[in-house]
Amino acid sequence: MSDKTKVVKTLNELYDTMGLSHHLDSSSGFTILFLQDVMKDLPIASIPFRPNFFSFLFIKDAFGNYIIDDLHFPMTPRTVYFTNPGNYRKFEWHSIADTCLLVFNESFLKEQVHPDVYRDFSFLLTETVEPRVLKPEQFLIIEELYRIIYREHHDNSPYKNKIIGSTLVTLLLKIKEYFFQDYNPIYEGNRSSQIVKTFKQNLEQHFRDLASGKTDTQLRVQDYADKQFLHVNYLSSVISSKTGKSITAWIADKTITEAKVMLHDKDLNIKEIAGRLGFLEASHFSNYFKKHTSQSPAEYRKQTV
Numbered sequence: 001m002s003d004k005t006k007v008v009k010t011l012n013e014l015y016d017t018m019g020l021s022h023h024l025d026s027s028s029g030f031t032i033l034f035l036q037d038v039m040k041d042l043p044i045a046s047i048p049f050r051p052n053f054f055s056f057l058f059i060k061d062a063f064g065n066y067i068i069d070d071l072h073f074p075m076t077p078r079t080v081y082f083t084n085p086g087n088y089r090k091f092e093w094h095s096i097a098d099t100c101l102l103v104f105n106e107s108f109l110k111e112q113v114h115p116d117v118y119r120d121f122s123f124l125l126t127e128t129v130e131p132r133v134l135k136p137e138q139f140l141i142i143e144e145l146y147r148i149i150y151r152e153h154h155d156n157s158p159y160k161n162k163i164i165g166s167t168l169v170t171l172l173l174k175i176k177e178y179f180f181q182d183y184n185p186i187y188e189g190n191r192s193s194q195i196v197k198t199f200k201q202n203l204e205q206h207f208r209d210l211a212s213g214k215t216d217t218q219l220r221v222q223d224y225a226d227k228q229f230l231h232v233n234y235l236s237s238v239i240s241s242k243t244g245k246s247i248t249a250w251i252a253d254k255t256i257t258e259a260k261v262m263l264h265d266k267d268l269n270i271k272e273i274a275g276r277l278g279f280l281e282a283s284h285f286s287n288y289f290k291k292h293t294s295q296s297p298a299e300y301r302k303q304t305v
Contacts, residue, residue: 007212009052011103017047028161029108032146032153035062035099045092048265050211053105054124056175057081058146060139061097066090066131070260073131078139080175081131084124085208088261100146104168112165113172118197121172123180138178145171195228195238199247202227207254210277211262218278221247256292259285263301270297 008014010026015038022038024031043064057066057080064075067090068083075081075093083089085106109117109124118124134142145167152163202224209215224247225232239247255277262273274285289297 006047007050007052011051011053011101014046014049014051017049026103029105030112030153030161030164031101031103032150033101034150035093035101036096039093039096042096043092043094046090048088048090050088050208051083052085053103054085054109055081055083055104056102056146056171058100058102058139058142060099060143062093062099063095064091064093069257070264071130075131076133078134078136079131080134080139080142080179082123082175082179085204100143100150102146102149108161108165112161113169121176122193122197123176132179134178138174141174142171142178145174193242195230195235196242198228199224199235199239199250203250203254207258211258213276216275216278219251221251252292256289259289259297260300263297264304266301270301273297 006014006017008017010024011031011033012022012024012026015022015024020038022033024033057075059075059077059079059081061077062075063077066073066075066081067088069088073081075091114120149164149167149171152160152167157163202219206215206219221236222232225235228235236247239245239250243250245253259273259277262268262276263270268276270286271282274282277285279285279288286296286298289295289300293300295303
């Protein structure tokens with residue numbers, strides 16, 4: 001990963017890096033703020049970053065653009081964004097009148113919501129989720145909830161984290177209702193569901209390790225099976241039947257997404273990118289990329305300039 005793409009553990013760290021003045025308390029693993037209170041000198045663009053936290057962005061009245069991995073999304077009124085840890089991100093704001101950002105880490109979820117939070121809210125483990133524009137009445141309900149959370153976060157009650165956790169459950173349930181009733185075909189709570197969730201967690205973690213330079217070795221299908229002490233054929237069957245994609249397709253999609261993100265960084269040459277993604281030879285990486293995109297890495301990079 002280039003120094004220009006920073007891994008940030010907290011929102012404080014991101015804003016400090018960007019030189020933004022703020023007074024955020026994220027000691028509990030939770031932060032909520034209104035962006036118009038922090039980003040006053042517009043337009044503004046962030047550095048490229050990979051957060052180690054979950055975030056919800058509730059846009060009541062604002063305009064801008066957001067990049068998640070290699071996908072670009074406009075930011076418009078009544079839009080709700082969700083992103084989970086590890087995704088490459090970059091944002092730019094053109095105007096902000098009323099927008100709330102809610103940020104939390106996994107520890108806060110497990111301590112204040114439920115130790116097995118992913119059982120009821122498996123969408124927290126999904127890949128890149130497209131933002132949704134809510135109906136006015138839906139956004140009003142969401143707004144009431146995040147404003148309650150905001151007030152509690154700035155209160156001195158000894159129970160504020162519990163209150164926030166309880167209200168966050170309601171907020172997550174409403175988001176699940178509006179976003180995810182038909183989104184995830186996996187049946188929650190059974191053994192196959194847990195296998196899929198664990199595979200996806202292992203896949204995400206491995207690519208975070210590749211991107212951060214902690215490893216330069218690709219994992220095979222057998223390696224993912226070994227991590228769950230499963231026969232490789234059984235794991236392959238579960239993943240294919242529950243997600244509609246083979247394990248090799250999951251790995252390929254993630255590899256190409258990470259490759260595209262790195263190719264946007266002009267400080268990384270193609271040989272370096274190949275090495276970071278676990279390819280022994282740059283030619284192998286180029287052939288792999290072209291097989292899955294019909295373009296060479298150099299061609300893709302040229303069109304993004």
